Every structure is written in structure tokens, then in C-alpha cells.
Amino acid sequence: MPELPDVESFKRYLDATSLHKKIKNVHVGNAKVLRGISGRRLKEALRGRSMEETSRRGKHLFAALDDGRWLTFHFGMTGRLAYFKSLDDDPEHDRLRLDFDDGYHLAFDNQRLFGRIGLIDDLDAFIASQELGPDAMDFSLDQDAFAKLMDGKQGGIKAALMDQSLLAGIGNIYADEILFQAKLHPDTRVQDLSTDALRKLYRTMRRVLRVAIDRGAGSEELVDRLPKTYLLPHREAGASCPRCKGTIKTIKTAGRTSYYCPRCQPKPRGD
DNA sequence: TTAAGTGTTGCTCT
DNA sequence: AAGAGCAACACTTA
Numbered sequence: 001m002p003e004l005p006d007v008e009s010f011k012r013y014l015d016a017t018s019l020h021k022k023i024k025n026v027h028v029g030n031a032k033v034l035r036g037i038s039g040r041r042l043k044e045a046l047r048g049r050s051m052e053e054t055s056r057r058g059k060h061l062f063a064a065l066d067d068g069r070w071l072t073f074h075f076g077m078t079g080r081l082a083y084f085k086s087l088d089d090d091p092e093h094d095r096l097r098l099d100f101d102d103g104y105h106l107a108f109d110n111q112r113l114f115g116r117i118g119l120i121d122d123l124d125a126f127i128a129s130q131e132l133g134p135d136a137m138d139f140s141l142d143q144d145a146f147a148k149l150m151d152g153k154q155g156g157i158k159a160a161l162m163d164q165s166l167l168a169g170i171g172n173i174y175a176d177e178i179l180f181q182a183k184l185h186p187d188t189r190v191q192d193l194s195t196d197a198l199r200k201l202y203r204t205m206r207r208v209l210r211v212a213i214d215r216g217a218g219s220e221e222l223v224d225r226l227p228k229t230y231l232l233p234h235r236e237a238g239a240s241c242p243r244c245k246g247t248i249k250t251i252k253t254a255g256r257t258s259y260y261c262p263r264c265q266p267k268p269r270g271d
Numbered sequence: 272t273t274a275a276g277t278g279t280t281g282c283t284c285t
Numbered sequence: 286a287a288g289a290g291c292a293a294c295a296c297t298t299a
Contacts, residue, residue: 003275032297059276077276078298093298112297114276154285155290164277173275235275255292257274 002075003059004136004169005209005217010073010081011056014063014106017083021100022050033095033110035072035118045069045119046098057127057135058168070123076114080218082107136169137209146202153190159254160190161205170205172256173232178208179258180231185265186251186258192268235259 002010026046028039037045051063051071061073073081082091083106090097091109096117098106108117120126133149134141149167153160160166161175170178179186182204184197193201215225223233229242237259239248246263 006275075276076297077274079276111299112274112276114297116277153289159290171275252292254290255294 002079003171003174005212007056007059007061008213009218011054011061013081014054018106019051021102023047023098024101025099027097027099029097030095030113032113033115033117035116037119042119057132058164062123070120072118072120072126073108074116076110076112078112079110079115082109131165132168133164133166134168136167136205143199143202147195147198150190150198155190156186156253157184157188157190158186158258174208176235176259177231178205179265180260181208183264185267186253186260188268231259
């Protein structure tokens with residue numbers, strides 16, 4: 001689940017609950033999520049610190065500590081943040097828990113251990129090392145910058161949208177939604193898209209991500225709040241297309257399952 | 272067995 | 286020939 005809209009929700013959640021609170025203790029539920037640091041050293045580094053602000057790039061969430069270092073979060077395929085007072089509410093798959101001095105806790109809940117947490121000194125260096133492209137919602141990424149990113153791409157549009165080094169934040173779910181809304185087949189070659197089609201795709205991408213954020217991405221309620229014309233609530237094989245009532249199909253694209261409507265998103269060429 | 276994440280490997284194409 | 290694109294597989298849990 002955690003793609004750009006979801007991680008943006010987690011960022012706001014952290015902002016609303018956990019900033020400026022002194023970290024009294026740290027509990028490492030499973031050290032497999034730690035990258036580049038041991039549980040013992042992370043505990044030492046965090047104890048007595050507080051998180052002062054957050055940042056996000058694509059699917060990565062960053063929390064600045066009051067000593068200038070950054071705590072980094074990536075949620076993998078499953079996960080969320082959970083803030084609570086009673087340890088009775090500690091999630092089952094709590095992999096890292098910060099215990100604040102006011103008695104509250106913030107947990108990194110990550111069922112499959114694909115999530116990652118790290119501690120870094122230099123945010124720009126981290127982003128460079130991860131080869132992250134511009135965030136898909138970055139204000140400076142306008143339609144011309146978007147077109148420039150796509151310029152010269154040889155592959156399919158879905159693979160390009162999900163390429164984190166090209167554009168950070170879009171995963172399988174939102175790539176499908178964006179392409180459905182843009183009426184583009186996932187296998188459409190980037191080079192076959194006209195300037196006008198790229199502009200339309202850009203606007204669609206921004207709208208879909210914005211709508212998802214505004215309507216509660218990362219929460220269970222999202223599917224109930226999305227517009228009736230969205231694919232996401234119908235994202236299963238054999239489901240009925242919310243636009244034309246045709247049948248939703250799946251294909252493998254760039255190693256991932258793509259859900260799409262063959263009628264609304266016709267193949268660019270025959271084969 | 273499949274899944275919303277990334278990383279690595281090794282092949283093909285240009 | 287180097288680099289891009291892409292598929293297969295690995296990791297992990299339910």
C-alpha cells in the first residue's frame with residue numbers, strides 16, 4: 001500500500017502526533033528493518049532526542065532530529081505508523097517503537113519485513129545514494145519538467161511511472177489508477193505519447209495523487225471516499241469497470257500485475 | 272499461491 | 286560497447 005499518498009498521510013500523522021516530544025526509550029521489535037545501524041546504536045542515538053520536522057521524497061519519510069540527524073522510514077509493501085498511549089494498543093507487527101516522555105508511543109508497524117529504518121547525517125546524500133528522482137508531487141515539477149523526464153524513454157509508460165529514479169512516489173496501485181484515469185494502456189510506449197498526451201498524463205497524475213491524499217490515503221476508508229469513477233475500489237480481475245461496465249483484466253507489466261479496462265484503455269497497437 | 276515494496280542478476284536490444 | 290529495458294528471482298508474512 002504505502003505509495004506517495006499513503007506516505008504523505010503518515011507524514012501528517014507523525015507531524016500531528018509526535019513532533020517535539022522527548023524520546024525516553026526505544027524498543028526494537030525486529031532489527032531486520034534496520035539499515036546501516038544496529039539496534040543498540042539506534043537506541044543510543046535516539047534516546048533523549050526529539051523529532052522536530054518531517055520531510056518526504058517519494059515513498060521515503062524522513063524525520064529530523066534535534067541534533068541535525070535524520071531518521072529514515074520506508075514502508076515496503078505493508079505498513080503504517082501507529083500512535084497510542086496504552087501498550088495494549090501496540091500493533092502486532094511493531095518493528096520499532098519510540099516511547100516518549102509523556103507516556104505516548106509511536107510504532108513502525110510493518111507486517112512483512114520489507115520496511116526499512118535508518119539513521120543518516122545528510123539527507124541530500126541519502127536521496128542521491130537511493131537514486132530518487134523528483135517527488136511526483138513536487139511543486140517545481142511542472143508539465144514541462146515532466147515531459148523532459150519522459151523524453152527519450154524507450155519502455156512502457158507504466159514502467160516509467162513506477163521508476164523511482166525517474167520520478168519518486170508512484171507504485172503499482174497508483175500507476176494503475178493514473179493510467180485508468182488517463183485512458184492509457186499500461187504497455188503504451190512512452191515515445192508514442194504526443195506532447196499533448198504527456199500534458200494530459202501529467203495533469204491526471206497530479207489530480208489522482210491529490211485526490212488520494214485529500215481523501216485519506218493510507219486509511220481503510222479511502223476506498224469508500226474515492227470518486228465513483230476510480231479503479232482502485234474495483235481493482236480485481238473480473239470486476240466491472242466503473243466507467244464502461246466492461247470487465248477489468250490483468251496483465252503482467254514490468255513484473256507487476258496491472259489491472260486495467262481493455263475497453264477504456266485500448267492497446268496502442270495490435271498484438 | 273498471491274500480494275501494494277526494492278535489489279540483484281543476467282539476458283537482449285540498440 | 287555501454288547502457289537501457291526487462292524478466293526472473295529473492296526477501297517476508299498471512
